[in-house]
Amino acid sequence: MSGTKKETGFTFTIDGVEITAYAGETIMEAADEAGVYIPRLCDHEGLRHQGSCRVCTVKAGGRSVAACTQPAAPGQAVENESPHLTKMRRDLVEMLFHEGNHLCPICEASGNCELQAMAYRLDMTETTRFPYLEPCRALDASHPDIALDTNRCISCGRCIRASEDVDGKGVFGYVGRGIHRRVAVNGENLADTDAQVTDHAISSEVCPVGCIIRKRVGFVTPIGEREFDKGLIGHEIEARRK
Amino acid sequence: MSEPRLIEISPVTRVEGHGKVTIHLDENNQVDEARLHIVEFRGFERFIRGRLMWEVPVIVQRLCGICPVSHHLAAAKAMDMIAGVDQLTPTAEKMRRLMHYGQVMQSHVLHFFHLAAPDLLFGFGAPAEKRNIFEVIKEKPELGKRAILMRKYGQEIIEATAGKKVHGTGAIPGGINRNLPVERRDHFLGSIDEMTEWAQDAVKLARDYTLEHEDLVAEFGSFPSNYMSLVRESDGALDLYHGTLRALSSTGEMLFDQVPYSRYHELIVEDVRSWSYMKFPFIGDIGPDDGWYRVGPLARMNTASFIDTPLADAALKELKAVTCGTPNNSTLANHWARMIEVLHCVEKMRELLHDPDLQGTDLIATGDRREEGIGVIEAPRGNLIHHYKVDEHDQVTYCNLIVSTTHNNEGMNRAVKDVAIKHLSGKEQITEGMLNHVEVAIRAYDPCLSCATHALGQMPLQVELFNAEGGLLDSRTQCV
Numbered sequence: 001m002s003g004t005k006k007e008t009g010f011t012f013t014i015d016g017v018e019i020t021a022y023a024g025e026t027i028m029e030a031a032d033e034a035g036v037y038i039p040r041l042c043d044h045e046g047l048r049h050q051g052s053c054r055v056c057t058v059k060a061g062g063r064s065v066a067a068c069t070q071p072a073a074p075g076q077a078v079e080n081e082s083p084h085l086t087k088m089r090r091d092l093v094e095m096l097f098h099e100g101n102h103l104c105p106i107c108e109a110s111g112n113c114e115l116q117a118m119a120y121r122l123d124m125t126e127t128t129r130f131p132y133l134e135p136c137r138a139l140d141a142s143h144p145d146i147a148l149d150t151n152r153c154i155s156c157g158r159c160i161r162a163s164e165d166v167d168g169k170g171v172f173g174y175v176g177r178g179i180h181r182r183v184a185v186n187g188e189n190l191a192d193t194d195a196q197v198t199d200h201a202i203s204s205e206v207c208p209v210g211c212i213i214r215k216r217v218g219f220v221t222p223i224g225e226r227e228f229d230k231g232l233i234g235h236e237i238e239a240r241r242k
Numbered sequence: 243m244s245e246p247r248l249i250e251i252s253p254v255t256r257v258e259g260h261g262k263v264t265i266h267l268d269e270n271n272q273v274d275e276a277r278l279h280i281v282e283f284r285g286f287e288r289f290i291r292g293r294l295m296w297e298v299p300v301i302v303q304r305l306c307g308i309c310p311v312s313h314h315l316a317a318a319k320a321m322d323m324i325a326g327v328d329q330l331t332p333t334a335e336k337m338r339r340l341m342h343y344g345q346v347m348q349s350h351v352l353h354f355f356h357l358a359a360p361d362l363l364f365g366f367g368a369p370a371e372k373r374n375i376f377e378v379i380k381e382k383p384e385l386g387k388r389a390i391l392m393r394k395y396g397q398e399i400i401e402a403t404a405g406k407k408v409h410g411t412g413a414i415p416g417g418i419n420r421n422l423p424v425e426r427r428d429h430f431l432g433s434i435d436e437m438t439e440w441a442q443d444a445v446k447l448a449r450d451y452t453l454e455h456e457d458l459v460a461e462f463g464s465f466p467s468n469y470m471s472l473v474r475e476s477d478g479a480l481d482l483y484h485g486t487l488r489a490l491s492s493t494g495e496m497l498f499d500q501v502p503y504s505r506y507h508e509l510i511v512e513d514v515r516s517w518s519y520m521k522f523p524f525i526g527d528i529g530p531d532d533g534w535y536r537v538g539p540l541a542r543m544n545t546a547s548f549i550d551t552p553l554a555d556a557a558l559k560e561l562k563a564v565t566c567g568t569p570n571n572s573t574l575a576n577h578w579a580r581m582i583e584v585l586h587c588v589e590k591m592r593e594l595l596h597d598p599d600l601q602g603t604d605l606i607a608t609g610d611r612r613e614e615g616i617g618v619i620e621a622p623r624g625n626l627i628h629h630y631k632v633d634e635h636d637q638v639t640y641c642n643l644i645v646s647t648t649h650n651n652e653g654m655n656r657a658v659k660d661v662a663i664k665h666l667s668g669k670e671q672i673t674e675g676m677l678n679h680v681e682v683a684i685r686a687y688d689p690c691l692s693c694a695t696h697a698l699g700q701m702p703l704q705v706e707l708f709n710a711e712g713g714l715l716d717s718r719t720q721c722v
Contacts, residue, residue, distance in 0.1 A: 105409060106301045139292060141635040147294060215636055218296030220606070222412065222419040223405030 010074035014038075014058075015081055021072035028056055028067040031080075035241025037234030038080055039089055039118060041096075041208055042156040043068040048165060050157055055089050055118065090122040098130040099179075101137070101151035102209070108218045109210030111226025115154055116209075117233035142191035146202055147213040153183050154209055162201035171195045183211075245269065249666070250706015250717030251677050254278075254684055261689075263680055264706040265662050267715075271669060276662035278654050278684060280520040287641045295321055295632045296415050302628070302643070303409055306690055308352065310409050311345035311400055312621030315483070316628040318413035319617030323504075324632050325415040326609025333602030334417035337403050339483050340594045341412060342619070343587040344399025346482055347441075349622035350539070350580045350587075351396065353688040354444065355389030358577060362451055366682050367675030385447075388440050392584075395430075395437055399591065402426045417606035427595050434592045438553070441585040445557050448581040452574065453564075461664065463573030463657035463683040466492030468525065468535035469544045470649070472620050475500065478547035480558075480586065482620040488545045489525060489535060494568045497525060503618035506627055512644065520651050523644060534652035537624025538687060539579035544569040549582075551589035557582045573657050573686045580688070583622075621646050623688050647689040657683040672716065 009022045014036050021030035026049065031038050042053035051066035058067045059079035067080075079085065096102075096115060104110050140148040155174070160183065163171040171193045175184040187193040195202060202212055223229070246269050252262035266274040286305055293301060299317040303310035315338055322330065330338070360373040363382065371377075379386030397407040402422060404410025412418055452459050469492075472485035478499075487506065489497040498509060513522040513530050524533035535541075543562070549555040561578055564570065570579075594600060617628045624646030631640035647654075661683040665676055706717045 105304065106297060108297060108300075139294070139637070141294060141637050147636070213294070215294070216296060216415075218294075219300060219411040219414050220419055223410060 010072075012072055012074060012076040012078060014078045016077075019072070025072050026068055027058060027060065027065075027070050027072045027078055030072045031067065032237050033240070035238055036080065037237045038067045039121065039234065040068055041093075041114060041118060041154065042158065044158045044162075044206060044208075046166070047158060047161045047206075050161065053092070053154070053156055055092055057085065057088060059085065086122060089118075090124050093118050093122055094124055094128060095130060096154045097124075098128065098132055099135070100153060101134060107152065107210045108213065109152070111223060111229055112204065112221075113210060113228075114208035114233060117228040120228070121232045121234065140185070140190050141215075142189040143193075143195060143215075144191070145197040145215050146190055146195055147215055148185065148190050149211055149213060150182065151211075152209045153211040155181060155183055156208055157183070158206050158208065159183065159201045159212060162203075162206045163195075163199065166200040169194045169199065169201070171199070171201060245715070246274075246708070246711065246713075247271070247672075247715035248706055248708020248713060249672055249677070250708075250714060251680060252706060252717055254681050261684075262706060263658055263684070264708060265666060265680070266708045267666070271667065273659070273662045273667045276655075276659040276680070277517060278651075278658050280518045280651075287643055290630075290641045291638050293638050295324055295630075295636050295638060298630065298638060299413055299415075300409075300411055305643075305645075307408055308690060309345060309349050309622050311341055311404065312619055312626050313628070314404070314410070315342055315413055316617040316619045316621070316626050317630075318415065319484075319619065320615035320628045320630050321415035321617070322417075323615035323617070324612050324630065326611050327416040327607045328609065329607065330417055331602065331604040331607055332599040333421055334605055334607070336594055336597060336599050337418040337421060338413055340422070340591060340600065341400055341403035342483050343590045343594070344396040344403065346396075346622045347584050347587040347591075348393045348396025348400070349688075350584045351389060351392045351444075353622075354448065354577060354580055354584075355385065355392075357688070358682075358685055359385070359389075361678070361682050361685070362577070366679045367673075370674055370678070373678070388443075392437060392440055392444075395433065396587075399430065402430070414606065416608055419605065421602055421605065422595075422600040424601060427600065430591070431595050434588070434595065437588045438585075438592065441581070441588045442553060445578070445581040445585050448578040449557070449560065452572075452578045455574075459572045459574045462679075463660050463686065464571050465656055465660055466571050467653055467656070468492065468497060468528075468533070469541040469569055470525075470535045470537055471542045471545045471625055472503065472618060473499075473546055474550075478545075480542055480546035480549045480554075480583075482542075482583070482587075484619075487618075487625075490545055490569055492569055492571055494544075497528070503627070504616045506616065506618065506644075507629070510644065512648075518651070521644075521648050522651050523649055524652070535649065536653040536687075537646050537649040538576060539583050539622075539624075540570060540572075540576040541624060542620060543579040543582065549586055551586050551593070553589055554582050554586035557585060573653075573683055576686045576688070623647055623690055624649055645690070647687070650687050650689065654684055654687050654689060657686070 009020045011018050011020055014031055019030050019034045028038050038056050040056040042050050049068045051069035056067040057064050060076055104116055137150045160172045163169045171186055172183055174181055176182055185193050247267040249265040254261045261280050263278055265276045268274045299314045302317045303314040305313050356375045359378050364372050401407045404412035470489040473488045474481040475486045487501040487503050488499045510523050511526040524530045549558050614631045619626050626646055627644040629642040630638055633639050658680055661680050665679045
């Protein structure tokens with residue numbers, strides 16, 4: 001994330017739209033301010049950028065770069081919503097669905113879930129092409145106020161950064177390598193950690209899916225009043241566009 | 243004398259779920275054995291274990307796409323008990339009731355007009371291509387239109403109370419997650435008079451059919467049995483959402499009454515048989531031979547002392563008059579009973595829509611947590627029992643479901659045998675029309691075989707004919 005804005009900015013373009021940026025800003029930060037939405041899953045306001053999900057991939061200077069980590073450059077022509085990039089993003093999101101056990105019809109995050117919302121935004125409506133991996137993952141309900149259903153985890157690492165950088169706890173971390181890499185807790189189970197329901201890492205905005213669950217909330221918010229019932233993911237950013 | 247035969251009807255059509263019928267004919271073409279087999283298995287009771295308690299009403303409703311509200315509400319009632327809530331707020335209870343009445347209405351309308359009407363209008367032995375809803379619409383366009391619009395009304399009530407027409411999320415442990423906005427209420431009130439009129443006409447249609455075919459109704463799958471349902475605790479009135487358990491014998495003798503449904507397991511024993519995935523429940527004190535019972539619309543008409551809405555109560559009196567107040571044992575009378583319940587639901591919805599509690603904002607009650615919860619409701623097809631245990635981590639450790647079609651298992655098998663004996667015995671040639679008679683008997687119970695086996699899969703029914711040695715002689719598979 002950028003520091004304080006410099007007095008003089010510069011301009012570059014995203015899909016032909018002129019954007020003003022300031023030194024140190026990433027492409028995504030400048031785009032957000034200008035009301036141009038670049039899809040993302042691992043990036044989250046208030047957390048350091050990670051650039052791991054690659055859903056925010058844009059073309060800049062002929063290269064594919066992560067918009068959340070790539071600094072904006074004067075005069076640069078950035079490609080964001082081309083058919084090629086949209087297809088690539090849809091493929092990435094589709095693979096995330098295939099890697100986990102995402103059962104939207106029975107998930108309490110349905111309607112608030114960024115993965116589901118991203119699938120809608122990217123028009124992931126066709127029959128899936130990849131074989132489901134159907135991993136066998138346990139639900140950790142040991143904590144009195146929090147449950148962890150890693151069947152739904154997309155390894156975005158937002159909880160890890162929130163716990164380390166905001167809560168100063170380090171409740172979550174990655175274990176394993178490659179396709180086996182996954183988010184784990186710093187203890188035997190969640191009850192064995194310092195996690196509290198008031199932690200920023202536990203808040204519903206940080207976990208983009210239904211993995212981190214605040215107990216006994218469930219379906220209290222009715223269908224029709226959930227976050228993405230109001231509009232496509234990114235609609236709030238796009239509303240800033242003048 | 244001919245060779246013994248085995249007839250197989252596979253799949254049974256115009257029912258929800260997957261089943262087949264086998265009929266054994268001996269060398270004299272007499273029916274030796276006839277059975278309804280449920281050939282699907284789902285395992286909801288097992289895979290719900292480990293899930294979080296507030297997810298349960300949303301997960302288990304996926305048992306069914308026709309009556310998910312019943313499972314949603316029965317599970318929610320069980321979770322109320324676990325959440326320590328014995329009394330919902332008025333808004334929550336009335337919203338749930340409204341949801342349930344919408345559900346019973348749409349399900350009954352679906353069954354009567356879309357699934358059963360082709361048999362009743364065109365005859366049990368009518369050509370197969372004639373026996374479908376499209377032919378009903380073609381020949382009786384006004385009836386077809388009403389069938390669609392009445393179902394739509396019920397579905398929209400569900401959508402307004404649960405968030406979606408199918409598989410909503412309205413009922414949550416301890417209450418409901420929404421109230422009914424005034425504009426939605428007014429929308430429903432706008433056509434409630436029309437719904438009442440159409441429901442009255444539907445009762446008349448079913449009644450007239452029953453009375454005009456008195457001899458057929460009296461002999462077709464008609465046999466004595468016990469009956470069980472919830473009734474209102476205070477006065478024994480019909481209550482589809484809540485009450486205590488009552489059971490009657492075929493002659494009207496009270497077998498038990500005013501029993502809290504949390505004690506269901508003291509009364510009911512579930513038997514298993516090797517040839518079906520569906521269990522065979524019976525009243526434990528009486529035993530499996532005589533303790534089996536029927537549930538559903540006709541059972542409720544038999545057990546209820548009265549109905550607390552005037553039009554439906556008048557219709558009930560007329561139905562009861564046919565058997566002079568004793569239980570009605572005719573399988574086909576289920577259709578008449580079903581339409582009386584549609585009328586009751588419409589009357590109840592009118593009552594509720596005028597109640598300002600539906601716009602209340604006190605939606606959720608709380609209480610002291612329990613480890614076990616039992617929720618029972620009268621689903622469209624009959625009594626529905628959900629029983630769960632939840633550990634200190636909020637995870638389900640035990641689940642037992644007894645659904646309406648399971649309660650009716652023995653009754654449906656008896657109906658199949660009864661009709662097979664009367665309509666197939668002694669016949670050299672077995673036609674498709676004859677076999678449809680067997681399906682008509684099953685259909686009268688509006689079975690949901692998916693619910694009953696808690697099963698995944700397609701939805702057909704099949705009939706098989708075996709010889710005396712058990713060899714398959716003939717089978718028929720039908721698709722809807």
